[in-house]
Amino acid sequence: MSSFPHRWANLRSGIVTLYCSLAALLLFASTAAHAIPVYARQTGSACADCHAGAYGGGGNGPNLTPYGMRFKLNGYTDTDGNGGKIPVSAQLVETHTAPARGESSMNLTEADLYLAGRLTDQVGGYVKVEADRVGHNTYNTKLRNVDLRFVARELKLGGKDLTLGVSVNNSPSFDDPIAVLPAATNLGPPGGQGPTGTFLKLSSANAPAYRVIGATVYGLYDSDWYGEVGTYNSLPTSTQDHLGYSISGDPGKIGDTGYFRFAYMKDLKRQFFSVGVVGLTTRRQLQRRGSSDKLTDLGYDLTYQFLGNRENIVQLSYVNILEKRRYGSTPPDPGTPGFTALPRGALHDETLSVTYTFRQSYGLQLAHLESNGTRDAVRFGPYGNPDTTANLLSVFWAPFGKDDSFTSVANMKIAATWFRFTRFNGATNNIFGAPPGVSTTRPADLDAFLVSASLAF
Amino acid sequence: MTKLPLGLSAAVLVFGWVLAALPVHAAEAAAGSDVFKSECAECHSIREGRNKKGPSLFGIVGRKAATLPDYSYSDALRGRNDWVWTPEKLRSYLSQPARQADPGTKMKYDGLTDAKDLDDLISYLGTLH
Numbered sequence: 001m002s003s004f005p006h007r008w009a010n011l012r013s014g015i016v017t018l019y020c021s022l023a024a025l026l027l028f029a030s031t032a033a034h035a036i037p038v039y040a041r042q043t044g045s046a047c048a049d050c051h052a053g054a055y056g057g058g059g060n061g062p063n064l065t066p067y068g069m070r071f072k073l074n075g076y077t078d079t080d081g082n083g084g085k086i087p088v089s090a091q092l093v094e095t096h097t098a099p100a101r102g103e104s105s106m107n108l109t110e111a112d113l114y115l116a117g118r119l120t121d122q123v124g125g126y127v128k129v130e131a132d133r134v135g136h137n138t139y140n141t142k143l144r145n146v147d148l149r150f151v152a153r154e155l156k157l158g159g160k161d162l163t164l165g166v167s168v169n170n171s172p173s174f175d176d177p178i179a180v181l182p183a184a185t186n187l188g189p190p191g192g193q194g195p196t197g198t199f200l201k202l203s204s205a206n207a208p209a210y211r212v213i214g215a216t217v218y219g220l221y222d223s224d225w226y227g228e229v230g231t232y233n234s235l236p237t238s239t240q241d242h243l244g245y246s247i248s249g250d251p252g253k254i255g256d257t258g259y260f261r262f263a264y265m266k267d268l269k270r271q272f273f274s275v276g277v278v279g280l281t282t283r284r285q286l287q288r289r290g291s292s293d294k295l296t297d298l299g300y301d302l303t304y305q306f307l308g309n310r311e312n313i314v315q316l317s318y319v320n321i322l323e324k325r326r327y328g329s330t331p332p333d334p335g336t337p338g339f340t341a342l343p344r345g346a347l348h349d350e351t352l353s354v355t356y357t358f359r360q361s362y363g364l365q366l367a368h369l370e371s372n373g374t375r376d377a378v379r380f381g382p383y384g385n386p387d388t389t390a391n392l393l394s395v396f397w398a399p400f401g402k403d404d405s406f407t408s409v410a411n412m413k414i415a416a417t418w419f420r421f422t423r424f425n426g427a428t429n430n431i432f433g434a435p436p437g438v439s440t441t442r443p444a445d446l447d448a449f450l451v452s453a454s455l456a457f
Numbered sequence: 458m459t460k461l462p463l464g465l466s467a468a469v470l471v472f473g474w475v476l477a478a479l480p481v482h483a484a485e486a487a488a489g490s491d492v493f494k495s496e497c498a499e500c501h502s503i504r505e506g507r508n509k510k511g512p513s514l515f516g517i518v519g520r521k522a523a524t525l526p527d528y529s530y531s532d533a534l535r536g537r538n539d540w541v542w543t544p545e546k547l548r549s550y551l552s553q554p555a556r557q558a559d560p561g562t563k564m565k566y567d568g569l570t571d572a573k574d575l576d577d578l579i580s581y582l583g584t585l586h
Contacts, residue, residue, distance in 0.1 A: 043509060044502070044508050045499065051510075065499075077509055080508050080510060081508070081529035082508075269496055270495050299550065307497055308491075308495065309490075310494050310495070310498075401506075403498065403502055403503075403504070
């Protein structure tokens, strides 16, 4: 094993960056919007028809109802039959951030533009352009999610209904209808330095989200059986740069990438449940040259919703993803001659989320996020342990977005979210491996409390 | 014993029947509201003039089929010139898959097979005036 002082020297410069990226990640997770008024205008429906909470879900994630899942599966093309709707929405987010360590702040943290909705009976989409505050009066504009769809409905197979579609998107699993996989919820166990999470996890360093482009073909058979297969390629780093992303987060050059998703989903009107599996396999050159790592993700997810008469909605989801890695190289440990990185490893991400929504206006979400992996002294600093455990508690109030709201043109949400870390880099104390005499960092020092006000129109 | 006039007796009888029936209908309608929220509300609004994927159901009971001026009905339903949404017609229509009741309809609904839920729902729809 390498010595702590050596590892500390390697890690010290990255800690500030890590703090910043964690803060940005948590902020993003707490304010992401999924329901947009343009869909309400297009369909005549209320936001609360597609989402348990009337502002596009609960604290985090879209919290889709079965009706919302069908809208997504139908390529965002459902309509009230009246044309002439402008397919544009916008969102502003003001956030008060109170980190456990560091100064509190209150800023307009995000401004978004959505181009979304139907183009024809068979073509629709969702495109989000996001401007994030990165400094004093400085905003970084980036292309977030893209999900463009072609859908063929009203098909029959063996006398049963069949829907077939194609999705062109830039984030594996974002397009999933059940919308509990990491890219769709923005929930994922935060990881330490390096690619410590699974490839499917949105919050992993060097994750593919927004930096790849791919196409999937999907089908829904007999209303209950969902299947999807597809492939992705990473965008050139120059394109990522043009789209607003730092090259340091490049997922690397990926090839031979396959993605699949199968699920059984049952809409019982007052209840809903689903059982699904997801997989992704790819060869990745993280540095875009040299040997490639073989990554294979395989996961399953379970969901249950009690919907009743929509007065009291409870949604449960559990996602478990295992990633097997076969590394293309085994670099030596610079601090300990003779030691090298392991040729193989495994990473394991789990997310458990419970959301309660009252009258689709008041909500409470609790989530447990856990990430574990094979110990590797060279690949994961400072202790060779990538394990992370975190919790999220979020409450929100969304007064509009329902059938009886006085407006369907605009929507608003006020949310308070608390992130709590109990383990980071496999440690419960001195998580960055500071040498004796240097102040240490505890997992709780990464905790953060955020209050946000979001306005969409 | 004094006998009541025939007209007064009849009035008392009707008043008593109405009084007895009112709570039952109110309870049915309240239960029907819950059925509506879980079965219908995603595609239909109860607000006058507000159409979703399906037309507003305000004033549906007694309305002639496909007659809301600002909703784009299917050709199939527009062709049902003789349909009026009476409670009996609604019961028949909603108790089976919509595409069986009206081939060619835009409505996607598998039907409500629970007889009590259906009665409650129709009672509730009758209150939407």
